[in-house]
Amino acid sequence: MSGSLRGNVGKKDAKAQRAAGKVPCVIYGGKDQVHFSTDEVSFKPILFTPNAHLININVDGKEYLTILQDVQSHPVSDSILHADFLELDPLKPVIISVPIRITGTSPGVLRGGKLVKKFRKLKIKALIQHLPDEVEVSINNLDLNQAVKVGDLKMENVEFLDIRSGVIVSVMSTRNVEPAAPGK
Template sequence: MDEIVLTAATGRTIGTRPSRRLRTGGGIPAVVYGLEQDPVTVTVEWPDLRRAITTDAGLNAVIQLEIDGKRQLSIVKDIQRHPVRRDVLHVDFIRIDPDRAVVVDVPIVFVGEAEEVINNDGMVDQNMFALTIRSTPANIPTEIEIDISALTIGDSLRVADLVLPQGVTTEVDPEDAVAVAMITRSTLDAIAAEEEAAAAALAAELAEEGEEGVEGEEGAEASGDDGEADASDE
């Protein structure tokens, strides 16, 4: 993996207005902390930061943060974004030791096609999109794959079904659901509509048979009355 170097400048003024002016000029306010050292407020340039966090490793990229000519191994711990524009407002970097484990979130990615589910008008609902793992920096996976091709309606995949690389662990409950194969809501609605239509048709048929039975009884009674009248005339 190519080394990622990101230059961070110290000496920025802290505060809302200075930070806003900083972002207007293309800088991103940030802080670096961890490894029992004092936090340091810094500025990174947005184009450089974007290149650093858009590699295959994503936000878990191990970055050589260069501060005042000295390099410190780090990763992005948190990115604050504008709630509407999604612009980056602030970044937290955490110092890391290459020999000490860190805790990060790694994306979970589906592989394969759940053909049995698709053929039965179902879908695979992803309940968990990232897994919190513990690993040394060099062993942090870019993503965790899970095969969904063998799923059928009603099946589920759990954290226990995830295959983690060597040296990677998680404290997430192994019974937590990652994916569930289910019938889609539209299919359920269609089934309910069909059942409702069938019930209505059956009710109409029974009602029609009931009316025919009543008419038959009335006809029989009328014939009986006519017969009695004829007998009395004689």
């Protein structure tokens, strides 16, 4: 993503930027705040995806490694009014939400149970080099009335910030459930 520095900062300037098809943005978290503007179309690959992105922003020749922290949209037209980016420091941990990917086949679902997903994303804390693209949750051992909780997940160099007793995915019993085979 690239942008150009904003000369003025204020309501009039932001309104003029939006009228020109630009989005006023700010990068904070570093030594100084950087106010810049960029084209609204450059947000499309970032916003309309479930993935979390590290974003390199080039502002007048200077590179910033950031994550998108907040986006303000117009309530009627859904056009982007403003965006906040957090500058990342390789030596400081960052807190970010990453998507969950369910893998495997649950024996409880095969017997007629219903798979219930409670979380789409998990909030994690890690250094930039340890940030995963997604959190993989295996349901291979999930039988009827069992669940995978946040506290069950283990990833090296990653801290999960959601409540440990929070249920990520579970298999609920339904009326059409086959009884377990004898000896199981």
